[in-house]
Amino acid sequence: MSLKRIYTLAGLAAAIILLGIVLFTSWYTVDESDQAVILTFGKAEDTIVEPGLHFKMPWPIQSVEKLSKETFSLQFGYEEKDGVVKEHRNDTKMITGDENIVLADLVVQWKISNPKKYLFNSDKPKELLYDSTSASLRSVIGSSKIDDALTSGKAEIEGKVRDSLASLIKKYDLGISILAVKLQDVELPNQEVRKAFTNVTDARETMNTKINEAKKYRNKAINEAQGEKDAIKSKAIGDKTARIQTARGDVALFNKLFEQYKTNPEITKDRLVIETLEKVLPNAEIYIMNDEGSTMKYLPIKPIEKEVPKVSEEGSGTP
Known part of the structure; x- marks a missing residue:
């Protein structure tokens, strides 16, 4: 075999190898879960995140680094x-x-x-x-x-x-x-420290429980005292209002009596005495004596009312 033929075959083999490298390194695929970075002579270019088939310049001009997009x-x-x-x-x-x-x-x-x-x-x-x-x-x-x-x-x-x-x-x-x-x-x-911490935690929980119970009792006592205070205050206001109304009624009655007194002083005075005696001695028979020593019996009204026959609601009675 001649030297020329050997060179020809060697060149053809090199061309085939180079063509194979170009064909196999000019494309790449990106999966759904991956992302790719294009390197041109070792320098990072764009990032490819779309899945599928992609093309690039052959190795060693460009290469691909694939990284996962997962967590x-x-x-x-x-x-x-x-x-x-x-x-x-x-x-x-x-x-x-x-x-x-x-x-x-x-x-x-x-x-x-x-x-x-x-x-x-x-x-x-x-x-x-x-x-x-x-x-x-x-x-x-x-x-x-x-x-x-x-x-x-x-x-x-x-x-x-x-x-x-x-x-x-x-x-x-x-x-x-x-x-x-x-x-x-x-x-x-360690176990010793855990046990000590557990004891401290239990003691703290017990303390918090006692504090909560004390606060509950305190709030209950405060609410009861507040309710009692409100009741006393309400009763005092009611008593105040009643006394005011009673005083106003007494004033109105006094004014009315005073008007009558100005008109007939003696009669009014005698009537007030008699009415007072009736209140003080409700069951007593009252006698009025004049200055001459003679007496005149004052017939009480209640006994007379008892002797009057009652009339029925239908209006019947003795004619």
Whole structure:
């Protein structure tokens, strides 16, 4: 075989190889759950998020980096693999604002929001996210009381950690979005401390119960005293009104008697004396004596009324 023929065959083989590289590296597909970044001589270009078949310049001019659009979970303080949980107690041990030690781990839900920044703004974005989570959690726990961390303050702690972590990720410009932060376990470091804390919690609950009972009794006593006060006040107002009305009636009666007195002083005076005697001695027979010593019997009205025959309602009687 001549040298010329060898060169021809070698060139043809190289052309076939080059054509194959061009054909196989000039197209790519993007799945529904992926997003792609085009690299031109290693420089990031546009981000492709539409699924389907796409074309580009052949390798090594352009290449493609594919990243998932799914939501990722970062497990801080533990690692779960094949149903087995491995704890990282050194990561979860932290001190609270009131100088108590707790163990806290959590899960961070995150996703890639900017593939270009995620690929090139950090060499190890996942490690930086883990460290940022640790810093945010320790900062929030360090400013919280142990009661809040162990009981009813978990939701508030989760919100503060999420805000702090999102702020750090934005500062580092990692191209990551924080979706949610969920505390998994917040517990005391050993059994002795847990027991002591439980005793303190029980004592506090007992104290709160006693305080609530005392407040209930106090409110009941106040309400009863208020009701009694209102009743006394109402009765006093009623007595006041009755006395005023009685006084007004007495004044009106006095004025009426005074008018009669001005007209007939002696008669009015005698009549008042007789009426007073009737009130003081209702069952007595009254006699009126004149100055000459002779007597004249004063016939009481009531006995006379008793002797008068009663007339029936139909109007019948003795003619």
